Amino acid sequence: MKSTFNRRDFLKTASLGTLSALAAGAPLSGFLASCKGSVQSTADTVILLWMAGGMAHTETFDPKLYTPFEKGLDSNKVLSTFKSIPTVLDGINFSEGLESIAGLMDKGTLIRSYVAADLGHILHSRHQYHWHTCYEPPQTVAAPHIGSWIAQELGPKNPVIPAFINIGQRMTVGEAEELKAFHTAGFLGSEFGPFMIPDPSSGLDAVKPPPGMSFSRFERRNQLYSELLNNNPIGEYGSDYQKESFKRSMEQAYALLKSPEAKAFDLTEEPKESYSIYNTGKFGLGCLMAKRLVEQGARFISVTSEYEPFMGWDTHENGHTRAKDMKKLIDAPIAQLIKDLDKSGHLDRTLIILASEFSRDMVMEGRPGAEVLHQVDQPDVINDIKNYGMHRHFTDGCSVLMFGGGIKKGSVYGKTSDERPCKTIEKPIRVERIHQSIYHALGIDPQKHAIVEGRPFYTTPDGVHKAELELFI
Incomplete structure (x- = not known):
């Protein structure tokens, strides 16, 4: 049976879960089951490069037969709309427009067999919720973001730098409430939630008092807010645990505001030559x-x-043109990030992951055996350039890149078919194993969990999933 679950249903259940978490928080003592130190780590830091909107694997890191545009094309015969280019790995190609990253694949691992979940009618926010929390929505409690689990378990490396920082996502665009549902620490508490930087070009504003407010006035307001929390009875503004967590988050933000490390958010401090490479x-x-x-x-x-x-990688039409533009935005800065961290010696202990919620196909919506209602009208015969590209959501073959943090160098994991549908045919890997591989790199035990409403809530469902050790050196 096909699911009729929609955005409104998702929003209702996500909001109820958030309220439940705020109301039901238990005391910190005995709340969290820590297994820190039971696994030897290969990384201290994680960078997630999130290709939001559905990045087509056949147009990026897993190209197939190239078919140039001409009127009268049979949609079913178009597998890739870009030429293949070589990488530094023999016999491994990327699609045109990713030359810079292709030149660095001897430093990382390419996964070509990520399989997204079957969640019924495909909604970006639902699949993004699943990828970031490892739990399928809806949930009766607010599931923490993977960054929040890591922040809670390992804490900040530098006491004044927030342990979990999210860069680039505004919460004022379409599906904003659904996005908020997983940009949260949930029942772990506000202190482990994301420090949001919607626009990195004005990132310094995030660590300053609001415009028009003096520092002394900000200090006084922070003090009054702390007093307000302290003087209200338990339960009036959430549980005692949640109030204490929120108070600590305020204290952490205040410490950052006064610290010299706040300059890290000021991109004008970066040398001009370096800034220009990243400034796509x-x-x-x-x-x-x-x-x-x-x-x-x-x-x-x-x-x-x-x-x-309908923006960025969410290519419901003009897929070829949009993918071409997106590759211009990501290729040089991702490559430079890897180069810079490698040069400074940070890459060895920094795990970089590039991923997307699912892939795309020109014809199929969903995957073989689990097709869902088509959300894009794709003609059988292409006569307009706007129909040339990957416009439908595809869940059975997605690409993930991993660099640093103990990951193998110059390796390829998994395989997809060279014929439509270009589905995973070797070593399928799902989000639970991706998450446990990240936790493994950080030395976080797979049995890490919290006790919520008297039951264990694991980092990955049921606590039965394991890391994919083949990805590691």
Whole structure:
């Protein structure tokens, strides 16, 4: 049976879960089951480069037979709309427009067999929720973001740098409430939630008092807010645990505001030559900020190309042209980020992951055996350039890149078919194993969990999933 779950249903259940978490928080003592130190780590820091909107694997890191545009093309015969280019790995090609990253694949691993979940009618925000929390929505409690689990378990590397920083996603665009549902620490508490930098070009504003407010006035307001929290009875503004967590988050933000490390958020401090390489747009500058934050001791950083419906990688039409433009935004800054961290010696202990919620295909919506309602009208015969590209959501073959942090160098994991549908045919890997591989690199035990409403809530469902050790050196 096909699911009829929609955005409104998702929003209702996500909001209920958030409220439940705020109301039901238990005391910190006995709340969290820590297994820190039971696994030897290969990384201290994580950078997630999030290709929001559905990046087509056949148009990026897993190209197939190239078919140039001409009127009268049979949609079913178009597998890739870009030429293949060689990487530094023999026999491994990328698609045209990713030359800079292709030149660095001897430093990382390419996964070609990520399989996204079957969640019924495909919604970006639902699949993004699943990827970032590892739990399928809806949930009766607010599931923490992977960055929040890491922040809670390992804490900040540098006491004044937030342990979890999210760069590039505004919460004022379409599906904003659904995006907020997973940009949260959930029941772990506000202190482990993301420090949001919607626009890296004005990142310094995030660590300053609001415009028009003096520092002394900001200090006084912060003091009054703390007093307000202290003087209200338990339960009036959430549980005692959640109030204490929120208070600590305010104290951490205040410490950052006064610290010299706040300059890491000021991109005008970057040398001109370096800045110009990264300056391809908001995503590129986000990569630059990530580099600067790693150097200052950040723990988990997410840099997103930003999800906004029908923008960016959300290619419902003009797929070829849009993918071409997106590759111009990501290729140089991602490559430079890897080079800079390698040169400074940080790459060995920094795990970089590039991923997307699912892939795309010109014909199929969903995957073989689990097709869902088509959301894009794709003609059988292409006569207009706007129909040339990957416009439908595809979940059975996605590409993920991993660099640093103990990951193998010059390796390829998994394989997809060279014929439509270009589905995974070797070593399928799902989000649970991706998450456990990240936790493994950081030395976080796979049994890490919290006790919520008297039950264990694991970092990955049921606590049964394991890391994919083949990805590691």
